[in-house]
Amino acid sequence: MTQVSLILNRINTGFIAVLVGFTSTVALIYQAAINLGGDLQMVSSWIFALGLGMGVTSIGLSLYYRVPILIAWSTPGAALLISGTQGFTINQAVGAFLFSAALITLTGMTGWFEKVMNKIPQQIASAMLAGILINFGINTFNLMNQQAPLVLAMLITYLVCKHTLPRYTMLAVLIAGFSAAWAMQLIELPQLQWQMSELDYIQPELSLPAFISIGLPLFIVTMASQNMPGIAVLKAHDYHPPVSRTITVSGIVNMMIAPFGGFGINLAAITAAICMTENADPRPDKRYWCSVAAGVFYILMGISAVSLMTLFESLPSALILALAGIALLSTIGTSLQQALNSPRYSEAALLTLLVTASDLVLWHIGSALWGALAGLVTLMIQNLLNRHTA
Numbered sequence: 001m002t003q004v005s006l007i008l009n010r011i012n013t014g015f016i017a018v019l020v021g022f023t024s025t026v027a028l029i030y031q032a033a034i035n036l037g038g039d040l041q042m043v044s045s046w047i048f049a050l051g052l053g054m055g056v057t058s059i060g061l062s063l064y065y066r067v068p069i070l071i072a073w074s075t076p077g078a079a080l081l082i083s084g085t086q087g088f089t090i091n092q093a094v095g096a097f098l099f100s101a102a103l104i105t106l107t108g109m110t111g112w113f114e115k116v117m118n119k120i121p122q123q124i125a126s127a128m129l130a131g132i133l134i135n136f137g138i139n140t141f142n143l144m145n146q147q148a149p150l151v152l153a154m155l156i157t158y159l160v161c162k163h164t165l166p167r168y169t170m171l172a173v174l175i176a177g178f179s180a181a182w183a184m185q186l187i188e189l190p191q192l193q194w195q196m197s198e199l200d201y202i203q204p205e206l207s208l209p210a211f212i213s214i215g216l217p218l219f220i221v222t223m224a225s226q227n228m229p230g231i232a233v234l235k236a237h238d239y240h241p242p243v244s245r246t247i248t249v250s251g252i253v254n255m256m257i258a259p260f261g262g263f264g265i266n267l268a269a270i271t272a273a274i275c276m277t278e279n280a281d282p283r284p285d286k287r288y289w290c291s292v293a294a295g296v297f298y299i300l301m302g303i304s305a306v307s308l309m310t311l312f313e314s315l316p317s318a319l320i321l322a323l324a325g326i327a328l329l330s331t332i333g334t335s336l337q338q339a340l341n342s343p344r345y346s347e348a349a350l351l352t353l354l355v356t357a358s359d360l361v362l363w364h365i366g367s368a369l370w371g372a373l374a375g376l377v378t379l380m381i382q383n384l385l386n387r388h389t390a
Contacts, residue, residue: 014293046261051302058295074264099215105251131356140325230267
C-alpha cells in the first residue's frame with residue numbers, strides 16, 4: 001500500500017467502527033432518554049456528550065500509548081436504563097450515572113478492577129447481561145404482530161449479511177429497514193437542516209434507591225460486560241496498555257459528561273477489534289491511527305447529533321425497536337453460551353438469568369442486582385452443601 005492509501009484505509013476503518021457502534025446502539029440510547037421524559041433536544045445532548053467523551057478519550061489514550069484503544073458507550077448500560085429507570089426522575093438517574101462513573105474511577109485508581117470482578121464468576125455476569133437483553137430479542141418477534149414485513153426484511157438481511165458481510169451487517173439491516181419502511185409509507189422525512197448540538201446540563205440528584213437500582217447495576221454490567229471483553233480483545237491482539245490507568249481515565253471522563261447525559265463509557269470490544277486487524281493496517285504498531293480516526297468521527301457524530309436524531313426520530317418505532325433487538329442478538333447468544341458453559345455454574349446462572357429477566361422490584365431495587373445476588377447465593381449454598389457432604 002502507498003502512504004496515501006494507508007491513511008485512507010485507516011480513516012475508512014475508523015469510520016466503519018463508529019458507524020457499526022452508532023447503528024447498533026443508538027436506538028437503545030434514544031429509548032432510554034425518552035423513557036426518562038426526554039425529548040429530541042435531550043437525546044441530542046446525550047449523544048453530543050457521549051460523542052465528545054468517547055472521541056477525546058479514544059484519541060488521547062491511543063496517541064499516548066500508541067495502542068488502538070477505542071472507547072465506546074455502554075450498550076448493556078443503555079439497555080439497563082430502559083428497563084431499570086421506572087419510577088425515577090431524570091435528575092436521580094443522572095446522579096446514578098455519576099455514582100457509577102465514580103465507582104469505575106475508584107476501581108481504576110485503586111487497582112481493584114481485577115480483584116473485584118474476579119469475585120463475580122463470568123457465568124453469573126454473562127447470565128445477568130443475558131437477562132437484561134433477552135426481552136429486547138423477544139420483542140423483535142412481538143413486533144411482527146404490528147409490522148411483519150418490516151421486521152422480516154430486517155431479520156432476513158441480518159441472517160444473510162451476518163455470514164456474507166459481517167462488518168456491514170448492522171448497516172445493511174438499517175438500510176433494509178429504512179427501505180422497507182419507505183416502501184410501506186411509514187416514513188415522512190423531515191426537512192433536515194444542519195444544526196450544531198448543544199449540551200444541556202441536568203442537575204444531579206443524589207438518591208440511594210437510584211444508586212442501588214441504576215448506578216450499581218450500571219457499574220457491574222459496564223465493568224463485567226464491556227471493560228472485561230475490551231481488555232480481552234486488546235490482549236488477544238498482543239496489546240498491553242496499563243489497564244488500571246485506562247479504566248481510571250475512562251471513569252474520570254465519564255464523571256465529566258454524566259451531567260449532560262453521558263451515562264457510561266468504557267473500553268470497546270467488537271468495534272475495537274475492527275481497528276486491530278490486518279485490514280486496518282498491515283503494521284500492528286500503526287493501527288492506533290484507526291482508533292484516532294474513530295475518535296474524530298465520534299466527535300463529529302456528537303456535533304451533528306441534532307440532525308442525526310431528527311432523522312432518527314422520523315423513523316417508525318417498530319423500525320427502531322427491531323433494530324435494537326436485532327443488534328443485540330449476537331450479544332444475547334454469546335452471553336447465554338458463556339453463562340451455561342459449565343455444569344458447576346449452570347443452576348446459578350439460570351436463576352440469575354430468570355430473576356434478571358423478570359419484573360422483580362423490591363425496595364426500589366431493580367431485577368438486575370437481584371439476579372446477580374440470586375446467582376451468588378445459589379453458588380454459596382451449593383458450596384456449603386458440597387463441603388458438608390464431602
